[in-house]
Amino acid sequence: MSLHDRLEEIPPSGIRRLFDLASRYRDVISLGIGEPDFDTPEHIKEYAKEALEKGITHYTPNSGLKELRDAISEKLRRENSIEADPEKEIIVTTGGNQAFLLIWASFLKAGDEVLIPSPHFMTYSATVRLAGGIPVEVPLTVENGFKLTGNDLRKRLTGRTRALMLNSPNNPTGAVMTEKEVRSAVELAEKHDLMVVSDEVYESLVYDGLRHVSPASITDPQRVITVNSLSKTYAMTGWRIGYATGPEDVISRMVKFQMYLSTCPTSFAQYAAARALTDPRSKLAAEKMRSEYSRRREYIYERLKCIPGFGVAKPSGSFYIFPFVGDDSALSEKLLLEARVATVPGSAFGSAGRGYLRLAYTVPIEKIREAMDRIDATIGST
Numbered sequence: 001m002s003l004h005d006r007l008e009e010i011p012p013s014g015i016r017r018l019f020d021l022a023s024r025y026r027d028v029i030s031l032g033i034g035e036p037d038f039d040t041p042e043h044i045k046e047y048a049k050e051a052l053e054k055g056i057t058h059y060t061p062n063s064g065l066k067e068l069r070d071a072i073s074e075k076l077r078r079e080n081s082i083e084a085d086p087e088k089e090i091i092v093t094t095g096g097n098q099a100f101l102l103i104w105a106s107f108l109k110a111g112d113e114v115l116i117p118s119p120h121f122m123t124y125s126a127t128v129r130l131a132g133g134i135p136v137e138v139p140l141t142v143e144n145g146f147k148l149t150g151n152d153l154r155k156r157l158t159g160r161t162r163a164l165m166l167n168s169p170n171n172p173t174g175a176v177m178t179e180k181e182v183r184s185a186v187e188l189a190e191k192h193d194l195m196v197v198s199d200e201v202y203e204s205l206v207y208d209g210l211r212h213v214s215p216a217s218i219t220d221p222q223r224v225i226t227v228n229s230l231s232k233t234y235a236m237t238g239w240r241i242g243y244a245t246g247p248e249d250v251i252s253r254m255v256k257f258q259m260y261l262s263t264c265p266t267s268f269a270q271y272a273a274a275r276a277l278t279d280p281r282s283k284l285a286a287e288k289m290r291s292e293y294s295r296r297r298e299y300i301y302e303r304l305k306c307i308p309g310f311g312v313a314k315p316s317g318s319f320y321i322f323p324f325v326g327d328d329s330a331l332s333e334k335l336l337l338e339a340r341v342a343t344v345p346g347s348a349f350g351s352a353g354r355g356y357l358r359l360a361y362t363v364p365i366e367k368i369r370e371a372m373d374r375i376d377a378t379i380g381s382t
Ligand SMILES: Cc1ncc(COP(=O)(O)O)c(C=O)c1O
Pocket: 034, 094, 095, 096, 097, 098, 121, 167, 170, 171, 199, 201, 228, 229, 230, 231, 232, 237, 240, 241, 242
């Protein structure tokens, strides 16, 4: 099957559809798009200006600027207990999003299956398909707090299963895997010889004293490809700087693919990213954002909990909340048309998301309050 044919099979993004629809109306409060409302910290912007002044405006190696790979390697050791050789085991990508197609293309064979706990970030299943693999959704529910169990996974294992996708903290559910849960998923991967692909782009957004655990820190790092990005942690979505680390053979094929895809991410954004990862002011800025998201999370959870018929699990991470609401598409449309509040129907995150709504608390708390008042008035819950 040609790439064109595979592309035809993939539905357009439900989130983008919502975004386009919402842009037709005025006075919309958008809880739709998952992107920080904060500005990139000033010192990081200064580093980009410095890069331009220094003339860092040319191609970089396909694997990324050496200085940035060094900074990533240092960060992975310091914060994630992952050892990664900056020469051979790290690639800088155009946002974390770009890493997924590179990853699957670098090791899946036609018809290989990938287990994807679902609801899920749709890039995973779309890119598995584009690479010729088969995404296998592992449905999770609000009743068990969107927790993944060994049994859920075992039921879907076949002779073609090659990889297990993990995403903690999670988009769209807000669930965070504990160390015990990560360990049990990794043990299953070891037993069945699966590659683990771990998307950690929300690692800095963990609440209630929980700790983010990287699968690569508790198993053979040759079994794990870790994806991360500066987008969410430092409010740098438009800079498009992500990275992946994993076994040398996988990374080298990803680098080869990158040559023919975008050559490299933007040079001056890479320079600023390298400085951002080593400057202690970045951590302080990230912590400030995290504590504000946490405040918003408490508020939106308390409000949603009071709506009759909604089933809500309190999220422990990321900046999303994912209540069960019934008919997700009808309610999302009603909220947009009547309350002028944009939300994303859960079915945009795979069939296991049907019946839910995703709300992103990426607007100031006063806006969340107003959005919740409008929702209450529209569905008659007050
Ligand atoms: C779970 C998850 N992974 C990866 C990404 C990719 O982010 P970026 O490409 O900006 O690094 C996103 C963006 O929304 C996401 O939600």
